[in-house]
């Protein structure tokens with residue numbers, strides 16, 4: 462198997478490499494690409510590939526002749542996606558279409574494993590029920606609507622022969638994630654306070670939101686299992702990757718604070734509040750469990766402990 466990964470040098474890429482090696486075997490050939498490229502501790506070297514450049518994408522697919530593309534390249538943080546919607550459309554929708562068309566032209570047997578988002582269900586989450594893959598897509602912001610548009614476009618292209626797996630991962634975290642996301646945003650502030658680098662005040666956004674969280678390794682395992690089992694999948698299959706449990710953000714913060722001996726007070730910062738924030742999201746991943754043979758196996762409390770340790774190490778190194 463030859464796997465081409467886009468956006469490989471982001472948060473999830475190294476975890477996917479590790480999962481591919483564990484689940485698909487060490488003989489798997491991995492081509493790591495990203496917009497910037499350059500040396501990378503896990504991949505050795507990452508090749509430059511801007512997914513918005515249709516010609517470059519055609520060239521990369523023709524050269525590597527991948528059996529699978531795992532498309533991670535994205536504007537992953539909602540704030541960044543919202544700040545430049547035109548760019549978000551270009552990357553999420555243009556990037557996915559460039560890859561799909563290059564595969565249809567140059568490597569028609571290749572599977573495109575598209576990393577969408579559980580946020581595509583948007584308003585549909587308001588029922589409070591776990592969201593399965595048949596739930597109406599009702600995205601509420603630029604991030605989610607562009608992920609939904611790309612996901613739907615690939616579904617339509619499957620009618621022209623594209624073999625795609627449309628992944629809809631729910632929230633995930635782990636060591637290495639940036640402070641643009643809630644868990645490392647909380648943990649980095651705790652680490653800075655513990656190191657005496659900040660006042661003992663942690664600034665937060667909406668703590669009443671409830672999100673379905675997984676360890677990033679469980680998410681990466683699902684992508685690798687899609688590669689491994691692709692020959693048994695229908696050529697256009699959608700998978701939610703979720704735990705089925707929703708965590709209140711305030712409870713996540715409390716678990717992190719319980720791991721610190723520092724006396725810390727919490728303060729809401731208006732800038733961290735979103736114009737629209739879904740109150741509760743929880744996913745139903747029954748299909749992934751059944752067809753991919755996937756199940757999460759990292760307790761979330763352990764993941765939180767690992768994120769806090771990683772943040773302490775990052776602060777100590779800074």
Ligand SMILES: Nc1nc2c(ncn2[C@@H]2O[C@H](COP(=O)(O)OP(=O)(O)O[C@H]3O[C@H](CO)[C@@H](O)[C@H](O)[C@@H]3O)[C@@H](O)[C@H]2O)c(=O)[nH]1
Nearest residue numbers: 537539578579580631632641642643646665666667670733
């Ligand atoms: N980022 C951030 N979020 C905060 C904060 N305080 C509270 N929150 C709340 O914490 C929740 C989670 O926010 P994020 O960690 O930023 O994740 P997200 O916006 O839900 O999106 C993540 O999950 C999606 C799948 O469900 C992914 O598609 C997306 O890329 C990202 O990983 C949101 O309800 C947000 O309002 C804070 O200081 N920072």
